[in-house]
Amino acid sequence: MRRNLPKLAIILLAALALDGCATLRKDFAKHPSTALPPQHDTPSTRYVHREVSRHGDLSGFRLLTFSTNALMSRVVLADHAKHTLDLQYYIFADDDTGRLVAQRLLAAADRGVRVRLLLDDINVGDEIDMLDALDAHPNIEVRLFNPFGTQARSGLAKAAQFVLDGSRLNHRMHNKSFIVDNSVAVIGGRNIGDDYFDAGQNTHFRDLDLIAIGPVVRQASQAFDTYWNCDAAYPVKAYSGKHAGPADLARLREQLAQHARKFAQSDYAQATLDQLPHGPSGDRPGKWFWGHAVLVADQPAKIDADGDDPQLRIGPDIKAMMDGAKHDVRLISPYFIPGDDGTAFLTGIAARGVRVQVLTNSLASTDEPAVHAGYSRYRLPLLRGGVELYELRPQPGAKQPATDAGKSSGVSLHAKAIVVDSHETFIGSMNMDERSKLLNTEMGIIVDNAPLAKAVEQFFDSATAPTRAWRVMLDPTKPRQHAPLVWRGMDDGKMVTLTSDPDATAGRKVEVGLIKLLPVENLL
Numbered sequence: 001m002r003r004n005l006p007k008l009a010i011i012l013l014a015a016l017a018l019d020g021c022a023t024l025r026k027d028f029a030k031h032p033s034t035a036l037p038p039q040h041d042t043p044s045t046r047y048v049h050r051e052v053s054r055h056g057d058l059s060g061f062r063l064l065t066f067s068t069n070a071l072m073s074r075v076v077l078a079d080h081a082k083h084t085l086d087l088q089y090y091i092f093a094d095d096d097t098g099r100l101v102a103q104r105l106l107a108a109a110d111r112g113v114r115v116r117l118l119l120d121d122i123n124v125g126d127e128i129d130m131l132d133a134l135d136a137h138p139n140i141e142v143r144l145f146n147p148f149g150t151q152a153r154s155g156l157a158k159a160a161q162f163v164l165d166g167s168r169l170n171h172r173m174h175n176k177s178f179i180v181d182n183s184v185a186v187i188g189g190r191n192i193g194d195d196y197f198d199a200g201q202n203t204h205f206r207d208l209d210l211i212a213i214g215p216v217v218r219q220a221s222q223a224f225d226t227y228w229n230c231d232a233a234y235p236v237k238a239y240s241g242k243h244a245g246p247a248d249l250a251r252l253r254e255q256l257a258q259h260a261r262k263f264a265q266s267d268y269a270q271a272t273l274d275q276l277p278h279g280p281s282g283d284r285p286g287k288w289f290w291g292h293a294v295l296v297a298d299q300p301a302k303i304d305a306d307g308d309d310p311q312l313r314i315g316p317d318i319k320a321m322m323d324g325a326k327h328d329v330r331l332i333s334p335y336f337i338p339g340d341d342g343t344a345f346l347t348g349i350a351a352r353g354v355r356v357q358v359l360t361n362s363l364a365s366t367d368e369p370a371v372h373a374g375y376s377r378y379r380l381p382l383l384r385g386g387v388e389l390y391e392l393r394p395q396p397g398a399k400q401p402a403t404d405a406g407k408s409s410g411v412s413l414h415a416k417a418i419v420v421d422s423h424e425t426f427i428g429s430m431n432m433d434e435r436s437k438l439l440n441t442e443m444g445i446i447v448d449n450a451p452l453a454k455a456v457e458q459f460f461d462s463a464t465a466p467t468r469a470w471r472v473m474l475d476p477t478k479p480r481q482h483a484p485l486v487w488r489g490m491d492d493g494k495m496v497t498l499t500s501d502p503d504a505t506a507g508r509k510v511e512v513g514l515i516k517l518l519p520v521e522n523l524l
Helices: 002-019 044-055 067-080 096-110 125-133 154-168 216-229 246-265 267-277 300-304 313-324 339-351 369-374 379-384 434-439 450-463 506-515
Strands: 058-062 083-089 114-120 140-143 177-180 184-188 201-208 209-213 231-234 291-295 329-334 355-361 388-392 410-413 417-420 426-427 443-448 468-472 487-489 494-498
Touching: 044 058, 044 067, 044 209, 044 267, 058 067, 058 216, 058 443, 058 450, 067 096, 067 177, 067 184, 067 267, 083 096, 083 216, 096 114, 096 125, 096 140, 096 246, 114 125, 114 216, 125 140, 125 246, 140 154, 177 216, 177 443, 184 216, 184 426, 184 443, 209 216, 209 443, 216 291, 246 267, 291 313, 291 450, 313 443, 329 450, 339 355, 339 379, 355 369, 355 410, 355 450, 369 506, 379 388, 379 468, 379 487, 388 410, 417 450, 426 450
Parallel strands: 083 114, 114 140, 201 410, 329 355, 355 388
Antiparallel strands: 058 209, 058 291, 083 177, 140 231, 177 184, 184 209, 291 443, 329 417, 388 468, 417 426, 426 443, 468 487, 487 494
16 A cells, blocks of 8 residues: 555645646735724614623623524624624535625625634635635635645545645634624624525524623634634635636625525515514614623644643633533533543533533434444443433434435534533533544633523423433333433324434444444544
8 A cells, every 4th residue: 555655646636736726825925913992883882882881891692592593693793893894614605695694794895894704714615716706805804724735626626635634634613703893793603504594405403602792702802813813824815826806806796786685585584584573683772691701712723733732722611611510511512422531521420419411413313424423432321320311303304315424304403502500601613522622623602691591401401302302311121231222202292212213214324333433533
């Protein structure tokens, strides 16, 4: 095999050359910029300022559980921006909702708003043309985090670069934030794309975001600036070759305007207006959850660290939060691979008499079967150690792809949240797995507020109802240390007990079984 490596490298380089020759210029000049001080010169910012000034050093929050409200809140906030819009995302899709958000960003830039858009490069494909054209606007700058060495966007080209530079490219920016005028921020689990706002055809993610006002917003802006100005963030124009100009931007503006008009006439948009005529967003009067809060974010240097450096990541903050539990921990993680250390940690909490409940995806609902293969190894030790497991069920009647990664049976869990003792809450981008711990950068907000914690608990309780989730248990008819797994849930008004992963196709079960034979857990 070693004798063939030079030949393989030549083939891969040839594939890159055929796919596109624009290469990343490491010496490309980029200019640092920072968040602007908030100004209280619009109805929205004056309202926020009044609310915040009444609550001292507390921050205010609204919980976005409905996908439609999560989308329209972003649209409304962008429309009311006057000075700055700072967006940081793992995915910004070139689809209906992605183009809607892009159109509102462009409209804001036309009003004079400074727009900074920082995206992880791993999922940028056909979107590159839209991003390049947006960057042609004098008020918009687009940067890519840890980008590929060439601008070739085909699957073959990316695979080739992974073979040649996988140790670098396997580290990704998973952060998600939407900051408006340094006064309001949306932080949570949603990317920008149809799947995250119930507008897609195949996958409908169930997710959580927080709209935030108060001191925590400035913390979010500081975290954004750290990433924006770090060595791993490159301007989209750092690639050699021709880039979009004013004519390309004009064409994009017209395309986005036509798309926005079409979207406004869609059944989705009409249903959103009918259901949420007074939905919460950062500019509307109404109730806020007020509490002490801290924004936690990995340092971008995490992607360059040799081994694990806890000072660069948020894991210790999350661990300390859960360590303090006295009564109850509820953990929501769509991609849940606790590993030996995480399993020992959770069962250790349970051994103290704390009730530990975990909600994750079932094999049928997950969009990543490989992750389920890693998770499934730990179900028995978790259950034997007193941890309660719930697995989200797929949407009734949805047809499951047998092996397609990235797809699920209709409804799939994507929210990442932790509630401790019905008081302290974490909501953000971090899964409980080795990838989030060591490979990706992550962020989120920890809030001390009982009503907010109760609202997230209601989300948990609704999602874990017997009609919506399977309770994974040790077979109560067998001795505990030798009992196999069973799944309990409700079908047609009756409680049922099953003895293998429910609703999953035979093909998907075979796929997971094969993946479990591979030593890839630290990559999942």
